[in-house]
Amino acid sequence: MQEFAPPLTFSTLVTALRSAGCVFAEDEAELLLSAAADPAGLASLLERRVSGLPLEHVLGWAEFCGLRIAVDPGVFVPRRRTEFLVQQAAALAPGRAVVVDLCCGSGALGRALASSLREVELHAADVEPAAVRCARRNVGGLGTVYEGDLFEPLPPSLRGRVDVLLANVPYVPTDDVELLPAEARVHEPRVALDGGGDGLDVMRRVVAEAADWLAPGGSLLVETSERQAARARETVGSTGLAARVVVSEELYATVVVGTRPR
Incomplete structure (x- = not known):
């Protein structure tokens, strides 16, 4: 050094x-x-x-949706483009929203969405212990953070009640992970980056169960890349959710939204 x-x-x-x-x-x-x-x-x-340490890990925080989010070493750094996903979620949330933030990392998405809503019941989960510790600090009294794989640690009482399901799943294809900048490749957990062969493996696992957890009219929101968008939309729609793709050219962000019919 x-x-x-x-x-x-x-x-x-x-x-x-x-x-x-x-x-x-x-x-x-x-x-x-x-x-x-x-x-x-x-x-x-x-x-x-x-x-080579990411700036956010050096500072101990990242700015996200106007908030200062604590980011510990070894925890995925929230990207500015993901603010678009939060914006889309806020537009869909009802007055009193039940929100679940899967693959929550630092808890940035759930914290930001909860901060923008009048009344919220927030639940978040991640499989990485370091991320869970960080998310619990960021979420604080706004909600509950669980450690476990996707839906597994969530209370069964949430089934059929979730109005907004945020799932910022990893979507980098396995063969492309080594092409990422060293800041991500070396200093962020691979489980937060590697989405499997075509980048959509984790998303498929979320989509397979999402309809069971969503309330009627509730929506799943997942971030993906432009080249994966068509396949991701097809996957979300294959489970009976009404699927659409929304794009922000300014943030270079692509989000697939799947809504459970009422």
Whole structure:
């Protein structure tokens, strides 16, 4: 690991970050400066960042839907494009919504959606213990976070009651995982990235059970890629859900929505 001796100036930070390949070096330098308690701490933060650790893991948080979400090392970092999924979910949620956030990671999606609704019953789950610990801090008193595989740890009493089912499942095809940037490939759990042969394996497992958990008129929302959208929509529709694809060109985001008929 490269070592930097304090004191460090803004210019020095920018130069070091840019040399390490950080595209938004100026913005990152400002964030590191604001996060450091002292010059030695700043040097430590810079060393970790230029070594390849994701900025969010260095800072300990990520901005998502205007919220500061705690993100621990080894936990999937919420992407800005996924804010589009939360926006779509908020538009579908009833006045008092029962929300489930599967593959919740840091709990960012559930926390953001719950924060935008007047009244919510929130449940979230993830198979990764580190993610569950992080999500419990982020969700706090807004809901309950369970550890387990997909629907398995959820209370049976939720069956047929879920108004909004968020499932930010992994959707990178197995052969493409090694092509991801090192920040994701090295520092985020593979289970949060690898979606199987065509990237849709985990989504299929969610879709297979979703209708049993959704309330009449309730909706499943999953993020996918543009090239997978048609197949994902077909898969969601094959279970009797009314499926559609919504796209945000601004955020480069693609979401498949499946709604249980009333």
